[in-house]
Amino acid sequence: MIANKLTILTATAALLEPALALGHRHAHHQHAQKRGDWVVATIDGQVAKPSQAAKSAYEPASQPKKEETAAKASQKAAIKEKTQSKAKSSSTQSKSSGSTSGGSAGFSHKRGVCYNNVDLANTFAGDCKNCGWGYNWDSSSGGLKGLNFIPTLWNDQPLHTDRFADNCAQALSDGAKAIFSFNEPDNAGQADMTPAYAAKAHVKWLNPYAGKALIGAPSISNSGLPMEGVEWLKNWVSECEKLGEQCHYDFCNVHWYSEVEYGNTLFDHLKASHEACGGKPIWLTEFAPTGSDEAIADWLKDAIPKLEALSYLDAYSYFKVETGMLMTSETELSSYGSVYASA
Template sequence: MTRFNNVTGYVALATSLLITSTAADSWPKRGLAANDDVPISQFGGSWNNHDSQVNWQYNWDSTTSQKQSFAEYVPMLWGTANYHTDQWSDNAWYWINNGGTGHLLAFNEPERGDQANLSPQQAADAWNQYMEPFTGHAQLGAPSVSNDGYDWLNQFLQACSGCHIDFVPIHWYNDHTLESDFENWVNSICSLTGRQVWITEFQAFGSIDDQSNFLRSAIPFLDNNPCVYRYSYFGTADNSKVLLQDDGPSLSGLGVQYAFSPYGSGDGPN
């Protein structure tokens, strides 16, 4: 597993993975959306001689107390309230200069009133103030919309047409029977933006067996889609710990399947 310790390496890698490629390269894409009180140390290493595919993490914040040696930590500017923006610049520069960070995330579900709650123009103005200064120092992610945010994202991209946006994070939540809807959602954003896509939250609603069957199809789709650069299943957060056994740190069967299924397979480590 190739690991980069500086932003130059990350920028070089991202540049080489153009979404116009005719074939997907086998680079690990899996990550963890993990609140700091949720243990994630056992997602690294190997399981039955299969290396972990997890190589990045984030926590809906701009700093963390549980950086893992096997994962790049990606800071997020969750929203524009003062308690986010006041610490943003110092934290982002710290992780770029000292923590091996090569990517930054912006604004969590701004189309929703109970989340970042920004109009497309407000988000574009905030982007220019808080994200644009990091151009050339890290790869920059657009605001992360859920699967109700297509129109919002389209309007944001028009309002921020001069912004330096390297990739587009999205979310998806729906029933486990709608895996084809998940694929269509991802592909629609790839077509809309012409940029690499990260799926920074996604979860199929259903039993553990239902979610396992969903991942058997979703993981190969994501790994083999050259537009998709990274993804993180929603299962290491305060309100969803389905990737952990009894709240961790041990992994559940679903967690083992997610972390240790070989690249391009969702069947688990055999």
């Protein structure tokens, strides 16, 4: 890229999701569009890096499966970003292949799967010998087999809270080792909560499970906008500390999306999140670069050993088990899906 030029590269990925967030609660089979914007800028000839990365987080698996539409790239003259976008780790350094144990969570492997379609998840899990756990943005697994299921309280609305206690009781009975708090409250397109509100809601709904399972802080995006991403997490931790011991969390839950060219920023995000979390372990529960299948496969070959070796990272799951992503059909893994399953 040319020095003294401002280059803005925006890739917009449109994703369909159930129209349940933000109070738009229509019939369960309706969908609402979801967008993620990548903005990459270079100034004065410096190396390009994402000023903000897109992110895609989903409603629970109990809702209709989301379908993906093609991404269309465009250029803009000004940066206008809209992002839709703890227990200590005992992980040991990994070898060039294979997976380490899931740190303080005690999984057989720290690698996991996120899914909406449980049949696809079960198929993928059968091929992923290095996967130890899974989740689906919901509090019920829908029939996940062979993996430790982690229930999620997507937000604090009755649609989710009314069945949360019963589903958590079942998950704990089945051996669930952790419970996830709200899904991206830093994101207006997801749980959409202020840090103060989210801390109080976390106390109400998650604290009763302290000591029964590891409790995650609300998940965050890697947005660079004010009061999103890591900045939101810092504020949430501060609000949680004001509430004292009743606001309990064992690890912080983070998401990351960007172009494959800037894949190294994943580790910057993990480090910043670890610091914001007060040194508690990190779970990377959504991550995916954009690029060709070959480029993503090559990136995963390099990234997975680093994730396995990262001492404060207790668990990670690639986004996601779905056709057109980690799978090409109901029975076949994609090229990078095969890497994720076998590396």
